[in-house]
Amino acid sequence: MDFLAETLRGQRHLPGPLPLPDGSRVEYVAEGVVRITPGSPDAETPWRLISAGVHGNETAPVELLDFIIRDVLAGRLVVHSHVMLQLANPAALRSGVRYLDYDMNRLFGGAHRRHAGTQEALRAAELETLAADFFAQANADRLHLDLHTAIRGSVFERFAISPWQDGNRPAPEQLSWLAGAGIEAVLLHSAPSPTYSYYTRQQCGAAAFTLELGKARPFGHNDLTRFQGIDKALRRLLEGETPDGDAPPPPLFTARYDIIKHSDAFRLHLADSVDNFTPLADGQLIAEDGEHRYVASGGNERILFPNPNVQAGLRAGIVIHPADH
Numbered sequence: 001m002d003f004l005a006e007t008l009r010g011q012r013h014l015p016g017p018l019p020l021p022d023g024s025r026v027e028y029v030a031e032g033v034v035r036i037t038p039g040s041p042d043a044e045t046p047w048r049l050i051s052a053g054v055h056g057n058e059t060a061p062v063e064l065l066d067f068i069i070r071d072v073l074a075g076r077l078v079v080h081s082h083v084m085l086q087l088a089n090p091a092a093l094r095s096g097v098r099y100l101d102y103d104m105n106r107l108f109g110g111a112h113r114r115h116a117g118t119q120e121a122l123r124a125a126e127l128e129t130l131a132a133d134f135f136a137q138a139n140a141d142r143l144h145l146d147l148h149t150a151i152r153g154s155v156f157e158r159f160a161i162s163p164w165q166d167g168n169r170p171a172p173e174q175l176s177w178l179a180g181a182g183i184e185a186v187l188l189h190s191a192p193s194p195t196y197s198y199y200t201r202q203q204c205g206a207a208a209f210t211l212e213l214g215k216a217r218p219f220g221h222n223d224l225t226r227f228q229g230i231d232k233a234l235r236r237l238l239e240g241e242t243p244d245g246d247a248p249p250p251p252l253f254t255a256r257y258d259i260i261k262h263s264d265a266f267r268l269h270l271a272d273s274v275d276n277f278t279p280l281a282d283g284q285l286i287a288e289d290g291e292h293r294y295v296a297s298g299g300n301e302r303i304l305f306p307n308p309n310v311q312a313g314l315r316a317g318i319v320i321h322p323a324d325h
């Protein structure tokens with residue numbers, strides 16, 4: 001089994017379960033999706049879904065999963081969790097683009113039905129079913145990590161997005177675990193969203209995070225040494241570790257408001273190269289659009305995901321601020 005190469009070749013012939021000497025079993029369950037069943041699971045055995053490549057140009061986490069499966073098959077990594085590894089958008093990975101028809105991370109939680117006929121909608125529906133079936137068999141120890149990288153640089157190179165969970169914060173031990181995995185900041189979402197991690201949090205009862213792990217580069221151009229922290233943490237999860245720890249939790253942020261592009265008159269008054277989490281000075285004009293003016297206040301706000309090139313009516317950035325621990 002050559003997970004990544006076969007997925008990129010579009011292999012749809014799925015070989016049967018592959019038994020390993022340690023008693024575990026590896027099997028393809030769909031294109032780009034592998035399940036690992038440990039040798040002697042019991043009621044305490046944790047359940048871990050790791051997805052990468054929801055955006056097809058974000059290749060480093062995809063390579064991490066490929067190396068992990070190689071090590072499992074070679075007996076260098078012995079799995080003591082129920083694991084599903086997903087290369088989420090093989091068609092976009094093959095083309096080296098973020099998406100083919102529509103941004104897949106806006107299509108979960110049923111949103112795919114509003115974009116029926118797009119390639120990403122079909123795949124998002126398939127991933128939802130795979131995740132739901134996987135976690136339907138699970139005990140309470142469920143975790144989904146959806147791995148991404150970003151085009152833009154970031155003041156915090158690696159950060160997590162915690163999907164909305166009915167106003168509840170992630171458990172402190174999960175925040176500590178994220179810090180131990182090299183995550184430097186956590187954005188707490190303050191509303192439902194059509195992302196994959198929101199779906200598994202809400203519909204599958206999993207602890208779930210979107211992880212932004214550094215810069216997006218094409219296959220073969222990734223410096224995987226910059227991903228060692230998360231790589232080690234993923235491997236420990238597969239070995240059966242529970243996500244907790246005693247590292248100080250990362251700083252938390254919440255959204256204050258979205259900057260909306262109302263018209264083509266929209267002007268973002270930040271450099272094209274501005275990093276995510278760049279601080280905004282009190283009184284700084286962030287953007288304007290006709291009579292709409294977005295001005296920073298208080299001196300502790302920061303900009304996240306600025307993008308003036310979206311269609312009118314869509315979000316062109318988020319203004320965030322620190323949240324209390």
Ligand SMILES: [Zn+2]
Pocket residue numbers: 054055058148149
């Ligand atoms: Zn992404």
